Amino acid sequence: MKRSIIIILGVLTSMMMACTNTPEDPLSTILSPGITDDQVRVGSSLALGGHAGYLGTQTLHGALAYIQHVNDLGGIHGRRIHVKVYDDGYDPPRCVTNTQKLIIEDKVFALFCYMGTPTTVKILPLVDEARIPVVGMFTGANALREPHNRYVINVRASYYQETGAAVKHLVEELKLERIAVFYQYDAYGFDGLKGTEIALRPYGLVPVATGTYIRGTLDVAEGLRKIMASGAEAVVMIGTYEPCAKFIRLASQKGFSPVFYNVSFVGADELARLLGDVDEKIIVTQVVPPPEVSETQQLWGAQEYIELLRRYYPADRPNFVSLEGYINAKVLVEGLKRAGRDLNRETFINSIESIHNLDLGIDNLLSFSASDHQGLERVYFTYLQDGKFVWRNH
Template sequence: MKKKQAIPYICIVFILSIFFYSCEDSTDTRITNSRTLGISSDMILIGSSLALGGHAGYLGTQTLHGALAYLNYVNDTGGIHGRKIRLVAYDDGYDPPRCVANTQRLIVQDKVFCLFGYVGTPTTVKIIPLVEDAKIPILGMFTGANALREPLKRYMINVRASYYQETGAAVKHLVEEIKLSKIAVFYQYDVYGFDGLKGTEIALKPYGLVPVATSSYIRGTLDVEEGLEKIMTKGAQAVVMIGTYEPCAKFIRLARLKGFSSVFYNVSFVGADELARILGQIDEQIIVTQVVPPPEASNIDKDLWGAREYIDLLKKYYPGDDPNFVSLEGYINAKVFVEGLKRAGRDLDREKFIDAIETIRQLDLGIANPLSFNSRDHQGLERVYFTYLKNGKFVWLDD
């Protein structure tokens, strides 16, 4: 009797085991298929969300143009392993919710192979959970945010130096070389500004210093007057500025009108060329750290052959654009992306692409700054360049 009852029980166990095995196999298949999304026999589809208008529109537009100058060249010369690269870009206006919506659209509807060329800290940090959940690579973000670097995230590939490195180099220059000790911080009141503020505080600490004053403005506004007054009352000798070009330019111009004499230092995200355009021929103590060299320096420095190449291709594909720091960074990001595709080979998927990026060692991009990655470090470049405003243009402070 017991043997007869055991037969149905064994059958049920057998059927359930087949069911669960089938589910597991189906899950594995979906994961495998997701790794090759956006890849066809003749095309690789990638996507970007960045500001193409509004108060950060210059940064997004120039990042995109610089990247496309190189990607168009690659496509026109045969592509990568027989595939052309197509970039879909959506405008997020430097607004985090719009960036999240754009990213969901790129991943779910457009089914892109990877994300590329995002612009801004408050926007990019918001999509970290989406990137990790989808296991989709994102490369070449125009932001030095520490949250994209620590802890290490497998699918996030940073090319540029961080804001901590920029503010660290700037504080060292201000304290050790210019001999200043009263340093204030003016920052955008969001995760971008907080990152720059923290980086400055960390850099000041070894000298036994803290900011003599801190003040902020709201992203998307030009309300800098209150912040300026607060810093002026403390007699700051230098102001570390973590913002975008319009509010920072207004802050500097108002400071001069009020007779406030100070060194004004900005991180690279400010958009130096646009800052210079707004300020005009003001020849003041204005410093901007950069993560790429001045493009024009390639005319006198043979080691900057990559910058010269960028100028030539920008002229070919975007003849209306002047060479600038922002689009050069976009161009460099595109070169790194293509290098990863080359190394991954024809049998491409998302995991193989990340593995390929991690094999890059001391790659010469022609910017006097070799690029390296490994499985424990997903930031490729380390160098910080100094520029200062002279005759309406930011030039290389190479001494």
């Protein structure tokens, strides 16, 4: 009987070894979906058109600029990275449908470069069920950070960190106390509102007024009316570029000139374009530095990004959003490199957690751990000046 068991185990071992050398074998697929001998498949769902299309398109272009560069050099351990992309229009149900398709039909190894809070938060149950990594989301939502999730890899600083830094600047440096909040009425806006409330609390302050708009609309007039009536000295804005630009333009036309502060998701470059010659005090916090390289700011990571963006997307202008996508791709690639040739989802996560103080050339070291899945911490302040947002080092 013992001899029979040994023979059976030997046969099974031989079968498994044979499976290891056959990329499309069912056992290999179960252990490492999306991995073949010469390819790693990852999937993305984000807005490629509509009212948030600029954000999704630029995030994707920045990421693909680096990935195409890596592929042109032969890929990672002999495997090129293939990115399967679906447009969700910044619509949560479409994002869920796309993600199900990526996991079940396309059998991707990981999810990558998702965009937006209301969309990304909705896929978390799918991530947990499939135990699939999701890497580099263009959102600072707290729900992606707490509670800790082994399969969620955030790269950027959170909205709580952005609003916390902004409130400190408004209250301590600009000596403003009457602060209102204008926000998108969904998970994104609620997260920004809560972050602002938390940041105001130590100063004994609360928002003097709040105003909202519905995602996908430009119905900002009622929110503006409520905030103007409060006599706010500053407005924290948690929205996207079109409604925020309209709010600021209408405020300016009505002679209402507080400090306007926006979180990074607004899309600063597109906001500046839409504002045109509007002359108001406008601040946007960023989670990456401005991509332009000057004689006094030789950030080699930003310079590398500009060179590769010009090579692969020559029609695009360097901007904050695509630089963030580019950095997301560098994190994905670093994890794949460290995981080695014998790649699976668990070894990939372990490899990400092994990254400590990695210099990406953006004046902000990248670090992860088993208990901390947010790689970058720094918040940068930019101010509208001559039609563009300029970095002032705080």
